Amino acid sequence: MHFLVSSELLNGENEIKLHDLAKRFLEERIFVEFTDIDKAEVWVETLDARTQETWSRVLRHSVHLKSQHNMKKLYLAANKIRVLHNISESVWDGQVTLTLDDACMVLDHVTLIGLENSRNDRDFLLTLLPQRSRERFMNLFQKGRLAFVGGGGNGELKVQLIERAVTPSFRLLSWIMFDNDACYPGHVPQATQDLIQVCTDNNLTFHCLERRCVENYITREIYNLTHPDIKGQKVESIFGLSLEQSKYFNFKKGFGKSKEEDHAVYANLTEKQKKELGRGFGDKLASEVYCAEYQQQIHDIFRALNVMAEFGTKIAHLEQLLGRPV
Known part of the structure; x- marks a missing residue:
């Protein structure tokens, strides 16, 4: 600052x-x-x-x-x-x-990061930061100078933000990120709307992801990097989706019994393809992919794909909370 x-x-x-x-x-x-x-x-x-x-x-x-x-x-x-x-x-x-x-x-105030999940979302966030800021982030965390708000889903995050936003220093020194949880284009779940409203009303710095959740930023290149020996029809089917489809597909559970496959965004898929997409990669996908071992390589991929553009100046805002730019 x-x-x-x-x-x-x-x-x-x-x-x-x-x-x-x-x-x-x-x-x-x-x-x-x-x-x-x-x-x-x-x-x-x-x-x-x-x-x-x-x-x-x-x-x-x-x-x-x-x-x-x-x-x-x-x-x-x-x-x-x-x-x-x-x-x-x-x-x-x-x-x-x-x-x-x-x-x-x-x-003397701790920098506070608002996330729905303080482990997987944190690791995803770290892939968005360049190495110097990533190291600063972890150094502050290990020294107790950075802490997390939320950690129990979007409902718990909302409750904690409402409680803490009355404190002026929290508004100044916090940074919040959460999933949009959209299942198809134009879908904005009520829980997401509520979180956006709380952040807006309290003048908090926040970013609602443009894609369904952090798993939806995993590309075939990133998956192959972290799972080099796993091949098969499920992998081919999921990464065969168009960019628009991959923003909304449930990477963890697949279509399952949700009927999401009936939405127009998936209109070009055959019944066979929809069946192959019935199962996802499981709940551990984010923890397996975004772990510290691969964060710099994933950051380089994200940078090449211009993923950070959706954040506007918000990544720079976070970096300036972590330390001096020069």
Whole structure:
């Protein structure tokens, strides 16, 4: 995140609070700049030797990054925070403007990822991230600086989002993704509509997948990568579906007894083909495919197929929550 800090806050009374800004900057979590760099340099000279060295490093590196990159343009508007000295309370929506106390609270807040399944959906999400951000994600998770919301399906995710969205820092530091669960083109299940409404009403950053669920992003190339020795008619039938059909087909269960095969999207299939599609790959498909061993290779395939385009700027938004872009 990008913190623009009022130089009027640079005084002995705030020294301890300001330390958190320096710490997160040097951890490459955030970018910090001051409204008056000259005043900041004068303030640094008043500090004890150890603190002075820390802030000198921050100022030097901050100035260097600004000389090499347009930091204001690099960061999305949603990830820019102003920290001012002359406000009585923080403004959390729109242009985020915080008191120093609230800024410190944000710096200490865990990044929260809202998912229906904290294992399979997490691993799918990791395939969407480039290696540096993927490593940051897991490092923050292992250190307890990143946690998950939901984990019990879309109903539980909705309940937890409603409970947590009243907290301004949650709205600022959360990122949510969920399946659309559509069985055919134009189908938007009520549960999906409800989740979208909750996220929209509470100004949360979210993405509803364009395809039925995470398994529907598995291509033949990806399946062959993770299951090189498994062939047969079922594999041929499922990956013989058109792109449009593969967005809605139930990769885990197949058609089964659902009657989904009667929808117009499958009108070109013969009765024999529909019978061959009666069974899917099973409930373990996502955990077998999206595991850590294959995430970089799958990321490269997704990038070649432009899969991340459906997310717009939301992947970049998540990456900026995880760490500094440069």
